[in-house]
Amino acid sequence: MTTKSGYSICSICDIGCQVRTESEDGRVTRVIAHDNPLLAKNICFKGVAAPSIHNAPDRLRVPLKRVGERGENRWQEISYEQAMDEIAERLKKVVAEYGAEGMAVSTSGWNTQTTQAADRRFMNLLGAPNWISGVSLCAGNTAAINRLTYGWFPMGDFQNTNCIVLFGHNPKKHSWTPIYNMIEAARARGAKVIVLDPRVSEQAEVADVHLRLRSGTDAAMCLGWLKVIFDEGLYDKKFVAKWCTGFDELKARVDEYPLERVSAITGVDQALIAEAARLYATADGAIIPWTPITDMQISSTSAIRLHSILRAVTGNLDVVGGETLGGFNPDIISESELALHDHLSDEQKAKQLGYEKHPAYTYRVAEMLKPPTEKVWGYPYADIVMGCHMANPSEVFRAMAHGDPYPIKAFFALGNNALMSYPNQHQIHKAMLNQDLIVAHELFMTPTAMMADYVLPGDAFSERNHIADTWNWTTRLGLSQKVADAPEQASNSYQFWRDLAVRFGFEEWFPWSTHDEVLDYRLSRSGRSFADFEAQGFMEIPPAKYRKYRKTGFATPSGKVELSSSVLGDLGFDPLPYFRPGPATSEDFPYLVFNGVREDPFFQTGQRNIKELRDRCPVPRIFMHPDDAKGENLTDGEWIELQTAYGAVSAELSVQPNMKVGHLRVPHGWWYPEATETETLAGAFLSSDAVLCSDDDEFLDREQGIPHFKGFPGRVVKTTKPEAIGAA
Amino acid sequence: MTQRSEVKQRYLETKAHLLGWLASKLFTYRTTGVDGFVKRILLPKKDKATVEETSNRKL
Numbered sequence: 001m002t003t004k005s006g007y008s009i010c011s012i013c014d015i016g017c018q019v020r021t022e023s024e025d026g027r028v029t030r031v032i033a034h035d036n037p038l039l040a041k042n043i044c045f046k047g048v049a050a051p052s053i054h055n056a057p058d059r060l061r062v063p064l065k066r067v068g069e070r071g072e073n074r075w076q077e078i079s080y081e082q083a084m085d086e087i088a089e090r091l092k093k094v095v096a097e098y099g100a101e102g103m104a105v106s107t108s109g110w111n112t113q114t115t116q117a118a119d120r121r122f123m124n125l126l127g128a129p130n131w132i133s134g135v136s137l138c139a140g141n142t143a144a145i146n147r148l149t150y151g152w153f154p155m156g157d158f159q160n161t162n163c164i165v166l167f168g169h170n171p172k173k174h175s176w177t178p179i180y181n182m183i184e185a186a187r188a189r190g191a192k193v194i195v196l197d198p199r200v201s202e203q204a205e206v207a208d209v210h211l212r213l214r215s216g217t218d219a220a221m222c223l224g225w226l227k228v229i230f231d232e233g234l235y236d237k238k239f240v241a242k243w244c245t246g247f248d249e250l251k252a253r254v255d256e257y258p259l260e261r262v263s264a265i266t267g268v269d270q271a272l273i274a275e276a277a278r279l280y281a282t283a284d285g286a287i288i289p290w291t292p293i294t295d296m297q298i299s300s301t302s303a304i305r306l307h308s309i310l311r312a313v314t315g316n317l318d319v320v321g322g323e324t325l326g327g328f329n330p331d332i333i334s335e336s337e338l339a340l341h342d343h344l345s346d347e348q349k350a351k352q353l354g355y356e357k358h359p360a361y362t363y364r365v366a367e368m369l370k371p372p373t374e375k376v377w378g379y380p381y382a383d384i385v386m387g388c389h390m391a392n393p394s395e396v397f398r399a400m401a402h403g404d405p406y407p408i409k410a411f412f413a414l415g416n417n418a419l420m421s422y423p424n425q426h427q428i429h430k431a432m433l434n435q436d437l438i439v440a441h442e443l444f445m446t447p448t449a450m451m452a453d454y455v456l457p458g459d460a461f462s463e464r465n466h467i468a469d470t471w472n473w474t475t476r477l478g479l480s481q482k483v484a485d486a487p488e489q490a491s492n493s494y495q496f497w498r499d500l501a502v503r504f505g506f507e508e509w510f511p512w513s514t515h516d517e518v519l520d521y522r523l524s525r526s527g528r529s530f531a532d533f534e535a536q537g538f539m540e541i542p543p544a545k546y547r548k549y550r551k552t553g554f555a556t557p558s559g560k561v562e563l564s565s566s567v568l569g570d571l572g573f574d575p576l577p578y579f580r581p582g583p584a585t586s587e588d589f590p591y592l593v594f595n596g597v598r599e600d601p602f603f604q605t606g607q608r609n610i611k612e613l614r615d616r617c618p619v620p621r622i623f624m625h626p627d628d629a630k631g632e633n634l635t636d637g638e639w640i641e642l643q644t645a646y647g648a649v650s651a652e653l654s655v656q657p658n659m660k661v662g663h664l665r666v667p668h669g670w671w672y673p674e675a676t677e678t679e680t681l682a683g684a685f686l687s688s689d690a691v692l693c694s695d696d697d698e699f700l701d702r703e704q705g706i707p708h709f710k711g712f713p714g715r716v717v718k719t720t721k722p723e724a725i726g727a728a
Numbered sequence: 729m730t731q732r733s734e735v736k737q738r739y740l741e742t743k744a745h746l747l748g749w750l751a752s753k754l755f756t757y758r759t760t761g762v763d764g765f766v767k768r769i770l771l772p773k774k775d776k777a778t779v780e781e782t783s784n785r786k787l
Contacts, residue, residue: 536757538757539755
């Protein structure tokens with residue numbers, strides 16, 4: 001028996017815990033805590049379940065070709081080579097007929113992990129601008145919007161901070177685990193925690209200040225904080241005078257939001273708003289860590305910008321205990337470089353969907369930021385969290401479904417259950433039905449994969465070497481070692497794109513024939529190979545540099561922190577942040593619904609087929625306050641249907657006193673692998689929160705074009721539980 | 729934050745640099761020399777989290 005053990009970056013979720021993985025005879029047997037005490041607590045039950053996931057009997061092991069109707073889930077097993085040959089031929093036909101813009105790619109870097117920007121590289125060589133990802137709703141869009149204000153996406157200095165502000169974010173022991181551990185450590189040494197959440201979440205239970213704001217009112221709350229901070233002179237006047245532009249304009253805008261108005265919008269007492277603002281502004285080092293909650297609102301761009309502005313005006317930008325701007329790690333070639341963005345012509349960039357109407361994270365803004373980005377960070381394109389050069393997903397699915405403004409006829413989904421990951425699920429379904437070619441690359445069959453023409457098996461984190469660089473969010477490099485063998489016909493996502501590129505004649509642009517060779521290439525910047533890196537340690541963190549702007553300025557057009565955004569102004573948007581209300585409740589739809597919430601045992605739409613995780617959360621549950629449940633004559637454990645003007649999901653009712661009255665919480669991404677034979681697309685339309693929201697323009701954030709997931713009107717009615725639904 | 733003087737900023741930056749350097753030593757494999765000494769002195773006793781013990785209460 002051959003046993004191996006190694007250091008791994010777990011990729012079951014997006015946080016990337018460093019763990020140790022063991023294997024026997026090429027099969028992963030155990031994932032355990034890291035042997036370095038500083039990292040040992042960064043593990044959750046999802047990571048521990050990795051052997052069950054990687055060795056699951058229903059894991060995809062052989063390439064599949066559709067033989068039934070699209071979505072019918074009938075397949076023929078074929079070889080990897082045949083699959084790639086046929087995919088290439090069919091893609092060439094689409095490109096010949098519709099142009100390179102006629103292909104779209106949707107991917108989740110968290111799941112695939114090993115793409116090394118090969119997807120963007122291939123697309124840019126081909127001339128294809130329409131790349132989308134779930135990061136358009138989660139971190140990637142935050143990165144892009146942060147760049148508008150000060151040119152990079154900062155990371156909080158949890159180790160030294162004295163105040164942590166959590167906008168709806170609720171890191172727990174089994175969800176965003178390292179963040180949870182860092183918050184706990186900060187709290188233990190006396191740091192204050194402010195939580196803004198309609199629900200009394202686990203973090204809110206132990207917070208120093210808890211603001212139970214109405215869902216979707218983050219921007220108004222931030223404007224209220226700024227009103228207090230400006231009125232009471234609690235801002236860093238020297239920094240603002242020397243390094244910020246647009247202060248007077250911002251102050252005039254903030255004056256439009258007296259606390260009476262903010263209190264009326266958010267539902268939070270004025271005194272409590274003021275107390276929180278003072279606590280944040282006067283802490284000796286404070287952070288507002290990234291939150292997925294602010295990422296998904298109708299005023300998301302303004303709210304993200306307001307987080308940025310709060311950091312800057314209180315002097316918390318790029319200082320110890322505040323939030324630091326990392327830049328590229330000089331020891332590794334960045335994915336931004338590997339992607340060859342300069343290779344895509346201006347004409348094709350302008351065809352990127354979203355470029356005209358919702359350009360904030362498209363090539364349009366990326367091009368505007370090229371000169372300052374190159375000046376400050378040394379390279380003109382910054383793919384931070386992969387989120388700065390994306391197409392708009394809603395526009396892409398509209399083009400796929402209706403050919404508007406042009407047809408998209410080939411769709412690739414890698415590590416991405418696209419059917420359930422974006423709003424307006426019925427349009428996405430229609431979009432997929434209207435494709436000439438769909439390719440999925442996955443560990444397991446998903447509703448999206450069921451819609452494909454070809455399904456290729458992917459590899460898992462125990463089966464490959466990797467260096468995790470946090471997609472330029474930080475400068476940290478982490479080691480992940482191969483200890484197990486992937487199924488013979490499986491491929492990593494780099495290999496997939498490279499093999500496709502070779503079939504298009506791009507071999508000279510992909511001189512690295514394997515993923516390991518790319519790792520060597522990326523490390524060549526510091527004169528090392530992967531083997532050298534592996535021999536030295538399991539993590540590298542270059543020493544932090546603070547207040548770098550004193551030498552370089554900020555990577556914005558003005559070189560300063562732009563409180564009033566010149567980029568947004570030039571694009572015809574309001575350059576100042578504002579609050580825009582979401583759709584209002586009514587007699588027919590009296591509750592404010594927030595969705596997009598993930599549950600601890602799962603990452604997004606995954607893992608419902610893994611028994612040890614599914615047993616922890618067998619069915620989706622909608623949270624409701626006891627008073628509301630009583631008013632509706634509903635009891636805990638009943639099966640209910642939540643309805644909006646656009647769709648309905650059914651789930652079990654969970655009556656929870658910690659909910660805010662008038663609010664409903666819907667979990668994200670539910671489907672039922674056990675119902676594959678009995679329900680359409682394994683129940684993809686039964687409980688999926690993706691059906692609840694419209695992506696019509698009036699419900700989208702103006703600048704980014706993302707939907708309002710946090711606070712839209714809905715109602716509930718009793719229903720019966722579908723028979724096919726049960727534990728995995 | 730608004731109370732920080734330039735002297736305090738520089739003190740905190742220097743301290744953070746030093747701790748960052750020490751941390752980088754803790755993430756190597758070496759158990760001898762300066763690195764090993766730093767690990768022996770600074771690292772807390774190994775305290776692995778047990779997964780079942782850390783289970784969340786009902787969601």
